[in-house]
Amino acid sequence: MESNSYNDATPKSRLGGASHHAIINLVSRLRQGDTRALARAISLVENDAPVAPVLLSACFPSTGRALRIGITGAPGAGKSTLVDRLARVFHGTPELPQNNKTVGVIAVDPTSPFTGGALLGDRIRFQNYHGDPGFYARSMATRGSLGGLALSTADVALVLEASGKDVILIETVGVGQDEIEIARLADITLVVLVPGMGDDVQSLKAGVMEIADIFVVNKSDREGADRVEQEVRALQSLASDHPAHTPPVVRTTATTGDGIETLATAIDQMQQWLLQENRLSKRRAQHWQRRLDAMLRTELMRRARQNGFDANVLQFHAARIASGQQDPWQLVAQLTEKVFSGNST
């Protein structure tokens, strides 16, 4: 049986009518600037609650106007301080409102239990914005399946957008594949480098060069800032497919605030460039294509679990595979067949 309208489709069957109503109400409140409703909605989305699709769907019509900026780079590059400075430039401080834009910050940290203190640090870091409804910061540390964090971050960004934030800053720790996926969900991506962090060229590996719209050389009061900039330029000249837009290199010292206004201007210029010739629309369509693919995979797995391949079944089979009693490729073919046939009745 094919569903042609949302009301007939899967998510609603997972909700009672009352719950559905409560979610619509929650979204209505967060759109009106209710910070507690916003926090609650983000938690539901972050924890992948059954109501999350309905919530996100209700948020969707209020989105598309915010500028999403991704900030990535090696640990220790000073991204937190940089994001803090940028937030102040966009939003202004309570004492000194400047551009007066509302700002959301998502600090994504696929942290290990060994370094869990980083989140506490974030909470301290953002406390001077408390009580200001035009600013909202959230740390995320969900680990889990590959790609799950990127999807979850994108969902949280969407809820923040629906709450009326003009600018969303998405800061990632580290430069792994997960972080690159997260950065790709932004409209504009900053890659933060610093002088003297090990082998600079090596640290730019794994696709980070390609996602940069703007390079930021932070801690540029240190020795070696020239060298970092030269290396970036050298790598750019080696690139086989020249992008239409050569990413500028901006030097900052986030601790003192030096260069932050220049960076804000570079971001503004990048935004202007994106608004020409439908570039932003094209970029967002690419984002959505990747995201749709991830969403479909997740939904397929959810359906598959309903049809019998849950963790317990996999655990049973895994032990038999490990002892050579079961061929995994035969098993995958059989289980997949069962998922589709089990659902056909």
Add this chain to the structure above:
Amino acid sequence: MESNSYNDATPKSRLGGASHHAIINLVSRLRQGDTRALARAISLVENDAPVAPVLLSACFPSTGRALRIGITGAPGAGKSTLVDRLARVFHGTPELPQNNKTVGVIAVDPTSPFTGGALLGDRIRFQNYHGDPGFYARSMATRGSLGGLALSTADVALVLEASGKDVILIETVGVGQDEIEIARLADITLVVLVPGMGDDVQSLKAGVMEIADIFVVNKSDREGADRVEQEVRALQSLASDHPAHTPPVVRTTATTGDGIETLATAIDQMQQWLLQENRLSKRRAQHWQRRLDAMLRTELMRRARQNGFDANVLQFHAARIASGQQDPWQLVAQLTEKVFSGNST
């Protein structure tokens, strides 16, 4: 309709009978030590050819005896040299056969086009083993979907195992989520650290501490080796759930070979420990559970693409979502419904 035997299940329907026969023949040859057959089989698996499941299934009965060792750590930690040294200790050189074990090496590099030279380096690096059938090295650089590289690496390791290698060394570049997934597929994981690489504690983030069976402090002739070891020890004492086995810290200088024998002994001791109380079986069952989950996701997506949600369809919808004309959550529910119902006929 439910399938109960492999011959009725999906993979065969993707092959002609002749092709199936050719694959069985290829696997037979690689099991007998034919290096060209091995290289061809690895290419088929790496490129995810339609015959890959049949090939892997045919390899499976010849596996389970090799020791798989994962080596991960920050770029520039000297992992390549370390792997080279370890391979020589296990295998011996043509001039000086030592332990006489056959060795396979997989160097996994989710490389960017900017640094593609690394692979050429690998080829030069391994050429002194040419013509020795007891040694085989392969570089992998497949980028692509999240998790795809880990799955692909595990498949290549399985083919190498079927070719009769006693030890498989799996070396990853960097310490991202992808690398962690790859390292998790090994029986024993080495995490390589070096003195003085930026902020040492930070560089251990993102789950790397948890996967280490043995810590290697390489380049330990440099200043700061004591400090790295102390930091590892401090982080271990902070760990909330103490593992049954506290990972040893071994100091090496891979360039001179210092400490490599000690490392080989530590690996041997770890292997002995794993062989007690079914620890290796349990670990491999856990590996297979993760891998099964990834394999099922991949197979579900393949079936889903057959049933109509291919890249072109997603591209069409993504553009509509980006311009606010289509709600992605409604779309996912509808498309998923269509996949299952489309297959029920």
